[in-house]
Amino acid sequence: MEAGDESFTQKKEKAKKKKPKLLNKFDKTIKAELDAAEKRRKRGKVEEALKAFETLVADYPQSPRARYGKAQCEDDLAEKLRSNDVLLRAIGSYEEVSTLPNVPADLMKLALKRRANRQQFLGRTRGSVVTLQQLVQLYPDDISLKNDLGVGYLLLGDNKKAQEVYEQVLLQDPSNGFAKVHYGFILKADNKIAESIPFLREGLLSGEPGTDDGRFYFHLGDALQRAGDKEAYTWYEAGYKKGHFASVWQRSLYNVNGLKAQPWWTAKETGYTDLVRTLEANWKIIRDEGLAVMDETKGFFVPEDENLREKGDWSQYTLWQQGRKNEKSCKAAPRTCAFLERFPESTGCRRGQIKYSIMHPGTHVWPHTGPTNCRLRMHLGLVIPKTGCRIRCANDTRSWEEGRVLIFDDSFEHEVWQDADSYRMIFIVDAWHPELTQHQRKTLPAI
The missing domain is CATH 1.25.40.10 (Tetratricopeptide repeat domain)
Known part of the structure; x- marks a missing residue:
């Protein structure tokens, strides 16, 4: 020069x-x-x-x-x-x-x-x-x-x-x-x-x-995963070492430090045993109200719009969003909403949702993480084909059962496959992480 x-x-x-x-x-x-x-x-x-x-x-x-x-x-x-x-x-x-x-x-x-x-x-x-x-x-x-x-x-x-x-x-x-x-x-x-x-x-x-x-570590890793490149985890590791992620698996960005972190939870570990018992005891009522909405018109269920699907058909019918009740939706599922009103840890969870989820055969949901470690996600099985439906959270893969609740922390990487020959319906209920204080539950901003 x-x-x-x-x-x-x-x-x-x-x-x-x-x-x-x-x-x-x-x-x-x-x-x-x-x-x-x-x-x-x-x-x-x-x-x-x-x-x-x-x-x-x-x-x-x-x-x-x-x-x-x-x-x-x-x-x-x-x-x-x-x-x-x-x-x-x-x-x-x-x-x-x-x-x-x-x-x-x-x-x-x-x-x-x-x-x-x-x-x-x-x-x-x-x-x-x-x-x-x-x-x-x-x-x-x-x-x-x-x-x-x-x-x-x-x-x-x-x-x-x-x-x-x-x-x-x-x-x-x-x-x-x-x-x-x-x-x-x-x-x-x-x-x-x-x-x-x-x-x-x-x-x-x-x-x-x-x-x-x-966000940039998150999206680079995600792009590499979708491209089938194992280098993704190198970038997740780098993001973790920089302090952006709680771990390579747990990559949420809106977090409260110090909360217990594990991919899968039991009802007893959450402390929400009454909520889980209520969901499981009334699963057929919850299922039937969901089926009635589904049968009335497909338009009630809205396609997933977060760009999480590689392929397939996945749609949802939401009852609560960010701690706010959807009165119109609840009119079509009144008994289900009545059950839930007793559980403010879920209906008041401003960082979560309560919704029906239908996934049709041939659907694959990319590996992804939720936005926050402040909630736990419950999946109640409603209509589950005998084979072909599974969910992986971190390195543990499980399947749904009708009338049973699965609980996981969706701030950990998770992935879903629907390879059955008929649709799968579950009921999703988010609840505040049990270690959050009442003050935190009242003051944390919505996501």
Whole structure:
């Protein structure tokens, strides 16, 4: 490489080390006042600093640095008071910085990036994306801003726009690891399994900030499994060693640490013996209500939509979802719902479901893991062909029996085969993990 011929990576490194320029010509004339106010902020005297910056804004309304200091103080105060109203004021102040004349480029970038970040924090994802779009227009050569915009589109659920952004990034910087893992993630979501693998793998191997995320290890391993590549477990092992998974087998991402972890459970181990007894004692009633719904119209059962099937026909009829009762569904299965009302550990499980599940011959469900270790899953056999139906959880494979409950932790890898000559119907009941406290059961967010 000749002298003066810098690589893209070297330029990025230099940009990182460069101290941002935050003062325009006018702000340099009031630097002492700005520094005094900033000193108070850095010492944690937020209210004092805010008053000082508000005075500066009143005295010098065209000062971008004073306005930015005011925004930072409001931001700090919002965190201190845990106040969304104060945070909204900060978001407005960050925007005001961008409307002033002669704003230094570094200050403009800092103000708008923080505005986008705070909008996202408040769940105002669409507003955050608009701010990021503004940043990308102002600084088209800053790849990190495009990467942030791609994440914004993903949070909005607009994978197509995110894909376009990451394609642009990879044209500018073909080795960008952050763009690669996200681009691979999008391809995988679009069921382009083989295409997703090199992007996910190379992105993770880059080690760049933002790539060391359990979701990417999870999806690379899953893509490799679906491609029949045993390297999947190498990546699961790497994800486990990085602390993203509880174990190579247990790969849920929304967890409570310290809960007892094993693939299969007995009713006695769960402590939910009354629930299990009730399900088994009334299995024929539960079965008959499910069959009545199934016979009335196939439209009542909704096809599985999580892209878990390699092939086949698998559909569900849901009674409770995320701790909320589906009143309309329960009208068609009133006795079943009445049995369950006695068991808040299940009906109140905001990280679970209660549903009928029908699987037709020729169905195979890919190896997969549930999202959380906070629940246990019960399967009550309702209509079970004599042979051909089995479920593997971790390295133990079992079969269903009519009128009997199987209990497993679906945060462990599990896989299902339906190779019988007729349909299989089971009743799925999720319940809180028995070691969760009452406080945790009330406060854990839904999944």
